[in-house]
Amino acid sequence: MARIMLFIDGTWLYSNIPRLGEAYGSRDFHVDFGKLPSVLAEQVAKQLGVTEVEVVRTHMFGSYASNYDLMDDDSVQRRLDFFSMLKEEYHYEVEIFPINFRGRRLRKEDRDPNDPFEPKEKCVDISLATSMLYFAAIPFAYDIAIAVVGDRDFKPVLQHVRRLGKRVAIASIKSSCAPEFADPRDEAKVKDFDMIWLDDLLHNIELKYERHQLECQSPGHRGDRRVWTTFHPRKGQRFYCDLCRAEFARQKQDAQQELVSSEVQAIAADIDQRSRVGQVLTGKIKKKVADRGFGFIQAVDGKDYFFHLTDLQTGLEFQDITEGLDVDFEVKKDPSQDKAGAAQNVRGRGAYSES
Numbered sequence: 142m143a144r145i146m147l148f149i150d151g152t153w154l155y156s157n158i159p160r161l162g163e164a165y166g167s168r169d170f171h172v173d174f175g176k177l178p179s180v181l182a183e184q185v186a187k188q189l190g191v192t193e194v195e196v197v198r199t200h201m202f203g204s205y206a207s208n209y210d211l212m213d214d215d216s217v218q219r220r221l222d223f224f225s226m227l228k229e230e231y232h233y234e235v236e237i238f239p240i241n242f243r244g245r246r247l248r249k250e251d252r253d254p255n256d257p258f259e260p261k262e263k264c265v266d267i268s269l270a271t272s273m274l275y276f277a278a279i280p281f282a283y284d285i286a287i288a289v290v291g292d293r294d295f296k297p298v299l300q301h302v303r304r305l306g307k308r309v310a311i312a313s314i315k316s317s318c319a320p321e322f323a324d325p326r327d328e329a330k331v332k333d334f335d336m337i338w339l340d341d342l343l344h345n346i347e348l349k350y351e352r353h354q355l356e357c358q359s360p361g362h363r364g365d366r367r368v369w370t371t372f373h374p375r376k377g378q379r380f381y382c383d384l385c386r387a388e389f390a391r392q393k394q395d396a397q398q399e400l401v402s403s404e405v406q407a408i409a410a411d412i413d414q415r416s417r418v419g420q421v422l423t424g425k426i427k428k429k430v431a432d433r434g435f436g437f438i439q440a441v442d443g444k445d446y447f448f449h450l451t452d453l454q455t456g457l458e459f460q461d462i463t464e465g466l467d468v469d470f471e472v473k474k475d476p477s478q479d480k481a482g483a484a485q486n487v488r489g490r491g492a493y494s495e496s
């Protein structure tokens with residue numbers, strides 16, 4: 142049975158989902174990443190004229206924002222949750238790389254129109270190419286690579302994988318695909334199969350949400366906690382209603398303006414040496430501002446780190462937090478001279494054993 146590995150350019154796919162939605166006639170189109178590998182593998186099987194192929198592994202490459210304006214915290218967390226979901230629920234092999242936003246908002250329209258800043262994605266395409274070639278060189282790792290890509294930068298790797306004797310299928314999107322890939326005569330020698338167009342498979346790969354009721358877990362929620370939603374929290378993930386999420390964004394923005402380091406240590410973050418972003422530190426709750434949903438941790442290095450109630454891991458409830466409590470946390474933002482840093486994944490000391 143033919144062994145298949147998928148290599149997905151997540152950044153490209155993610156940014157093209159609205160186009161797929163347009164083609165589908167629904168602005169609310171979402172891809173079911175649980176089904177995607179088998180739907181694409183089925184297309185390959187059809188072309189091979191066999192009934193079965195084996196999906197050995199699905200690799201996803203993408204990026205996430207680091208060092209961004211905390212106003213965008215919610216969407217960054219959602220993106221990271223999405224990648225965790227791919228790993229935990231569907232066993233994707235996920236490789237993601239940070240994009241340094243230097244303290245700015247994520248969307249261009251939310252930034253100062255005179256700000257020349259352009260976020261730079263690093264490593265994503267090289268990483269995809271490296272993996273595809275690496276596994277092509279490992280005996281029996283795969284027979285067929287399905288590249289879910291559109292960018293012509295991948296042309297050399299597809300050619301080389303084929304020179305190693307592996308077969309390549311390209312799955313892409315009509316409005317966002319390099320002409321060399323789409324060329325039915327395949328002058329570029331990049332593929333062994335007819336193009337697989339996601340555009341033609343939208344019904345098969347659409348994520349169909351079921352609406353259901355969940356209880357909002359924000360301590361500040363007003364009114365009936367049960368709300369209708371299409372959101373499916375993963376194990377250990379808290380659910381907050383839209384109103385509470387909007388309120389959290391305001392709280393974070395207010396706190397950030399007053400209290401949290403917004404000046405960005407561009408040098409530190411670029412060199413990544415002095416920056417502690419991502420590191421786990423220990424500390425004590427120094428201050429809790431109960432009515433505004435946040436507080437500060439004093440880390441062992443003596444610096445203060447801001448946390449919002451949405452930065453707490455399950456098992457640690459905001460209402461149970463008292464000043465002096467020992468915690469572990471990850472650094473989300475470095476402190477500056479006179480302002481606090483920011484923390485995420487705050488948990489009680491020794492809470493590791495719970496999960």
Ligand SMILES: [Zn+2]
Binds near residue numbers: 357362381382383
């Ligand atoms: Zn709520």
